[in-house]
Amino acid sequence: MSDTYISPQMRDIVGLELRRSTSFPITDSDIRRWAIAVYYPEPAPRLFWDAEYAAGTKHGGIVAPEEFNPFAWLTQTEADAGVSARATTGFGPEATLGIEPPATTAIINGGTEVEYGVRMRPGDVITSVTILGEYREREGRLGLMLFSTTEDTWTNQRGETVKTSRGTLIRY
Amino acid sequence: MAVDRNTVTVGTELPPFVRTTDFHNWNRYAAVNDEFVPIHMDDEAGRAQGFPGAFGMGNLMWSYLHNLVRDWMGDDGRLVTMSCSFRAPNNRGMTIEARGTVTAVRDEGGERVVDLDLAVVDHDAPDTVLVPATATVALP
Numbered sequence: 451m452s453d454t455y456i457s458p459q460m461r462d463i464v465g466l467e468l469r470r471s472t473s474f475p476i477t478d479s480d481i482r483r484w485a486i487a488v489y490y491p492e493p494a495p496r497l498f499w500d501a502e503y504a505a506g507t508k509h510g511g512i513v514a515p516e517e518f519n520p521f522a523w524l525t526q527t528e529a530d531a532g533v534s535a536r537a538t539t540g541f542g543p544e545a546t547l548g549i550e551p552p553a554t555t556a557i558i559n560g561g562t563e564v565e566y567g568v569r570m571r572p573g574d575v576i577t578s579v580t581i582l583g584e585y586r587e588r589e590g591r592l593g594l595m596l597f598s599t600t601e602d603t604w605t606n607q608r609g610e611t612v613k614t615s616r617g618t619l620i621r622y
Numbered sequence: 623m624a625v626d627r628n629t630v631t632v633g634t635e636l637p638p639f640v641r642t643t644d645f646h647n648w649n650r651y652a653a654v655n656d657e658f659v660p661i662h663m664d665d666e667a668g669r670a671q672g673f674p675g676a677f678g679m680g681n682l683m684w685s686y687l688h689n690l691v692r693d694w695m696g697d698d699g700r701l702v703t704m705s706c707s708f709r710a711p712n713n714r715g716m717t718i719e720a721r722g723t724v725t726a727v728r729d730e731g732g733e734r735v736v737d738l739d740l741a742v743v744d745h746d747a748p749d750t751v752l753v754p755a756t757a758t759v760a761l762p
Contacts, residue, residue, distance in 0.1 A: 480654075487650035488685035497697045507697045508762070516701050517681075517688045522656040559680050561707030566700075618707075 455552035455596040456585045468546045469580040471527045473520035478572040481514045513569035520576045543582045543598060552596055560618035567611035575607045595622045624696020627734045627761035636722035639690035643678050643712055651682045678712035683742045683753050690720040691757055698762040706755035717745035733760040
């Protein structure tokens, strides 16, 4: 058992940008299918698929569910880099930046905190910028546990904030 | 039918959002979120990780919490924040219930702002909290 999982190299990447991705334009089909999947087997609310109904709401048209992910499948950023299908390259911020990951054997999603801004709509192009927030460690019942946080900001093509989120990854 | 903001007080409970979950729900979610992970697709892969079988995506329970809140506040409500942590798996065949209770009500900038204590629980063993969560919403 090591005293710490946090290497000097890991300390050096705190605060760095891990990822910057731009989505393809969101389509009404993307929104409709997402809504059907997350409400299945009950019908999804009309706001997410019925343009006429949605036009009569305060939104003035179809909007996406707040938690909709426009980065699924492929992003414009990946397509521009010649990537046509995603490969799993390892989990965690270290793998993303190409440094040696900590010697942990298990990884779990510790949770998420989100603040929402403007809604996503058909035609929107979303850019996500992710920063490595911090590393923390704590002795838990499974031994030494490493907590890392990432801070993600999404903006639309008008520069409006769609959401800011903070995610925690737990490794041990 | 959206809630009438004038009837909301501390202790008001949201009508629960309930789903019995299996590959029918998870495969649809995998298809929209490109989340094809063996532990969510294959009982053997779940057992290899020490679980009774395959289990559902944390992200789908996150969506269920959003559905719970949206169904209650209606299309004109505004979700301001939501947070959750993942504590226990949504095992295959489990009926899960997203539930919520109002913990604070205040007026801010012409909006009625409401804090919510939320959870996803095992419907048949409601003391088992899979996902504790909180949210703040603004009601029209």
